[in-house]
Amino acid sequence: MKAKIHVTLKQGILDPQGKAIEHALGSLGFKNAANVRVGKYMEVDVNETDRAKAESQVKAMCEKLLANTVIEEYRYELQ
Numbered sequence: 001m002k003a004k005i006h007v008t009l010k011q012g013i014l015d016p017q018g019k020a021i022e023h024a025l026g027s028l029g030f031k032n033a034a035n036v037r038v039g040k041y042m043e044v045d046v047n048e049t050d051r052a053k054a055e056s057q058v059k060a061m062c063e064k065l066l067a068n069t070v071i072e073e074y075r076y077e078l079q
Helices: 015-027 051-066
Strands: 001-010 040-045 072-078
Touching: 001 015, 040 051, 051 072
Parallel strands: none
Antiparallel strands: 001 040, 001 072
């Protein structure tokens, strides 16, 4: 199974990289771009045929390594 994982900063957490991109977009003429947030996207092949086990493994990966759950949130989908 393939896990597609999105990790983003929680609302209320300052995103300096997003602000820098927002500013750069404005200076390039994209004045309508606002509230830019930057995140991470990962794809992981999970060698598991049981969907429940694969979900459990992906959740553990996110909780233990891929996301800092104090300031980030994550979502994933399995295919």
